[in-house]
Amino acid sequence: MKEIVVISGKGGTGKTSITASFAVLGDRDVVIADCDVDAADMHILLQPENAQSEDFYSGELAVIDQDICTQCGKCFDVCRFEAIDVSNGIHTVDELSCEGCGYCARVCPVDAITNIPLNVGKWHIANTRFNQPFVHAKLGIGADNSGKLVAHVKNMAKEIAEKYNRPYILVDGSPGVGCPVVSSLSGAHFVVLVTEPTVSGLHDLKRVYELVHKFHIKAGCIINKSDINMNKTNEILKFLKEEDIIHLASLPYDENFTKAMTDCKTVVELKDNKLKDILTQSWEKIKKLA
Amino acid sequence: MKIAFTTKGTEWDSKMDPRFGRTEFFVVYDEETKELSFVDNKDVENEAHGAGPKAAQKLSELKANVLITGNGPGGNAATVLQKLGTDCYIGAGNMSIKEAYDAFKSGSLQKF
């Protein structure tokens, strides 16, 4: 069972649309995990029906019991996150700023503070409209995207793949280079880097590749909208060669890409178009390399 | 020698757990006394952060010379294991504990 993770560093390069296309091409072979838990979009294209939904808890929130609190202010003194609000002498916890470190609860002389587990989101096991297992999640507003929810989504997907003997787990990774991306990459057998031939695209590709390199994972790259700037595409190809990253494909700019998404479909479902052929070839390449 | 395993169960025919930080159990086999004992690690599974170090600490209390696991410990846990002087062998993630032990003894497991 092989894990294929698709990331991009920069947002808006087409990562999710391409991952969804691979999901459709993969059909009965894949279990899909949407690990972009902050701004999940794959469900728009795969229209999953949720079979199981659970609350997700991560970290803690401090709560001050006003009946016991003597307003001594010790909590305010120790809090490094400016999470204790004092208003008219009343001390309350600012939920968005509290990091759940537990320090205030430890120093409260009258035990007025308790730490409660924080419900930071929901995760779901579902079936896509092609009847494939699909695990996805949504983080609540202002939640700490520590990577724990991402890890959980991946583990669920792994369990399902093992149970139903599916050879591939396809992961739509998180953007950026922080915790959630690290979590998306952990355990991956192959990474697909999606980029675009722009100054920003190349800059972010290099940054995210530093992470991939640290994990020693085999990587391939898809250059989306490759013909809007051939100079930049060539710069990217040079970078790929220097770093031993496989050039999987170059996708030309094609309005079909966005048209499909607007109709909540993947581009490989549209009749006979160039992108469909290129993506089909890419998927076959990826399966062999993983 | 005391040999530790990351496992999903506590008997010789139980399956290995490929993970380290969030493994379900640590099982220890004492080659001298021929005894099999275990420590439950399920409380660490729920941790948002720091599962590796916490699990490594549990392992340190078992005083094992060798750890046999599946994928290998992550960065933080690996640092702890190095400080403990525990040798780590990987690749046994899909075996039973007995199979993993035999593989280790015959030298067919990769050192981490």
Next chain:
Amino acid sequence: MKIAIASGKGGTGKTTLSTNLASFLSQTNKVVLTDLDVEEPNSGLFLKSKLIHQEDKYKMIPEWNKTDCTLCGNCQDVCNYHAVIKIVDMIMVFPELCHSCYACSELCPTNSLPMKKQKIGELKQYKTDNFNFIESRLNIGEEQAVPLIKQTLDYVDKKFPDDNIYKLYDSPPGTSCPVIEATKDADFIILITEPTPFGLNDVILAIETMKELKKDFGVVINRYGIGNKDIDKYCAENNIPILAKIPNLRAIAELYSKGELLWNKIPEVKEELQKVQDFIIKLKKTTK
């Protein structure tokens, strides 16, 4: 006046809008632009500027001093993140897990865990022809963006205390902690998105976040012409002002790909930025 430019979805044009708006606005007003997308700061790629100041940024991490340590293990007990562990006869600290709450350090009975600086990234201040530009960059491997965002905001507040300056903030994408930190003190938030199902889905998430923070906000639609009109409908139904609609032009994509500003080359972009500028100036007057 503090204006944050944010979006739910990545790639909708935050940086394009921030850099072009900063450049355009600074023709006639005092402007400071700050790039708070510390994981992938891109604004600088579009601005010809000179570096005028640079400083390392740190977070505080406990460092074990074994001299007086009795190995009581209190540090381990009070750390909610398992960043401090007692192993046999030593105390180990895991810097990436540490949230700098100071509990282990301040509650240690023998003062054996003093807090020390650890570098997390760099802040750089640049000067373009017309405005100051600040960018912070998180070190690869450093997982928490929030501490660096916070310190960058403090730097800008200190260096530019004048309220008459328009302070623009290019925020990180998404709706989690880093975005909250970047937008929570702004006077107004401009949410930029694209008129597609992904764009609508994510801007609704961003709007929910802004409402949770009780912030005033408006929407700019980028690549107007692709997708559908669902965003126009949504904004109309929910009384959300649409400040501008930047059209979908291949010329824009090409200039952007080369790392160039748009407003001085594409009249349609200039027109739309004028609308945003008029809105902001009016807002400033009424906020007095």
